[in-house]
Amino acid sequence: MSPVEFYIPFQSDGLVLVAEANGVLAGFSACQACADALHLWELAVRHDAQGQGIGRGLVAATFALARARDLPAVTLSTFREIPWNAPFYARMGFRELTELNPRLGVIHLREELLGLPVARRVFMRAEV
Numbered sequence: 001m002s003p004v005e006f007y008i009p010f011q012s013d014g015l016v017l018v019a020e021a022n023g024v025l026a027g028f029s030a031c032q033a034c035a036d037a038l039h040l041w042e043l044a045v046r047h048d049a050q051g052q053g054i055g056r057g058l059v060a061a062t063f064a065l066a067r068a069r070d071l072p073a074v075t076l077s078t079f080r081e082i083p084w085n086a087p088f089y090a091r092m093g094f095r096e097l098t099e100l101n102p103r104l105g106v107i108h109l110r111e112e113l114l115g116l117p118v119a120r121r122v123f124m125r126a127e128v
Contacts, residue, residue: 002042010041017061019045019054029058031065031074034103037125038066040076050084059092063128073127077107080122094124 007030010016015031015038027045031038040062045054066074076094078085086096100108104123112118 007042015065017058017065019058021049021052021054026052027054027058029062031062033069033071034075036071036101036103037073037075038062038069038071039103039107040074043076055084055088056092059089063126066128071128073125075104075123075125077104077111077121077123079120081120086122086124089124089126092126094126097123097125 007016010030010032013033015033017029017031018025019027025046026049027043029043030041032041043055043058043062045058062074066072074094075097076089078089080086090096097104100123108118108121108123111121
């Protein structure tokens with residue numbers, strides 16, 4: 001998870017979505033509108049709120065946000081083998097990308113510079 005300052009521009013642009021459960025913040029997604037897609041930087045659901053469809057709801061709302069902005073797809077990067085990461089997104093309609101466009105290449109480099117184990121990461125795209 002990135003520091004909160006990373007998300008401020010996305011929030012100002014209406015690209016941070018929140019989910020509540022019983023009046024309590026249960027999760028959020030933070031996106032960036034790019035020329036070719038809406039990029040999902042972060043999707044998080046509180047541990048005690050997982051398994052209740054909140055993540056699926058946030059992904060559906062993210063797809064709706066992309067459509068509302070006339071963007072054809074949602075992209076993301078995540079861990080390949082963690083069940084609630086790449087396998088979850090695959091069930092939601094994302095497919096693994098075998099080639100990265102220049103924008104995603106920059107994100108890949110950012111992840112590497114941040115010390116993420118890029119060999120365990122995967123980039124994915126879902127058409128909306």
